[in-house]
Amino acid sequence: MTSTTIRIHIVDDDEAFRDSLQWLLESHDYQVVCHDSAEGFLAAYRPGQGSGCLILDIRMPGMSGLQLYEELQARGNQWPVIFITGHGDVPMAVQAVKRGAHDFLEKPFNQEALLAAVDSALAAVESVRQSESGVQACEARLATLTAREREVLERVIEGKMNKVIADDLGISIKTVEAHRGKMMDKMGARSIADLVQTVVAYRQQKGRLA
Incomplete structure (x- = not known):
């Protein structure tokens, strides 16, 4: 994975749901990586290896999506997170958005809503990359x-x-x-x-x- 690679990481314990999201996103030319647990994502995660966004089930066995989000925040990860939530977890998702999560989608949602959320998240990724590039260019001149x-x-x-x-x-x-x-x-x-x-x-x- 290069520093310019942008990938969408789906973290969900429901295999059928992961597969359906992966198929939808790849059919729109996105690069997708799937993980069946928060622990699995963390085991594969390496800081600095590309940019991305997360589609993250808020409630999973073991480490929850919310706990994974908190862990990534503690590590300084700035990838935008789109939470997938059931009706009962909407208040939790709202609080996550207030703390910096990019968006949340309540099941069931349509394809257009997901694609719009992903496009918005990737626009945020690009904005951060441009900011980082501008900072690096100015630092080089100051040096x-x-x-x-x-x-x-x-x-x-x-x-x-x-x-x-x-x-x-x-x-x-x-x-x-x-x-x-x-x-x-x-x-x-x-x-x-x-x-x-x-x-x-x-x-x-x-x-x-x-």
């Missing part, structure tokens, strides 16, 4: 800055003028201008506004992904 260029960057995004930065750092304005020009080039920033937006977005995304 090319010298210590002095980082000091200039911090003061520029605080809105300080060159003269103030020169006074802060005890260097000449011309030296500030030279560091500032190199820093802007390395960051790929077209303007101060562009630089500020890039760094602020990077810090916000990094905070969400942490």
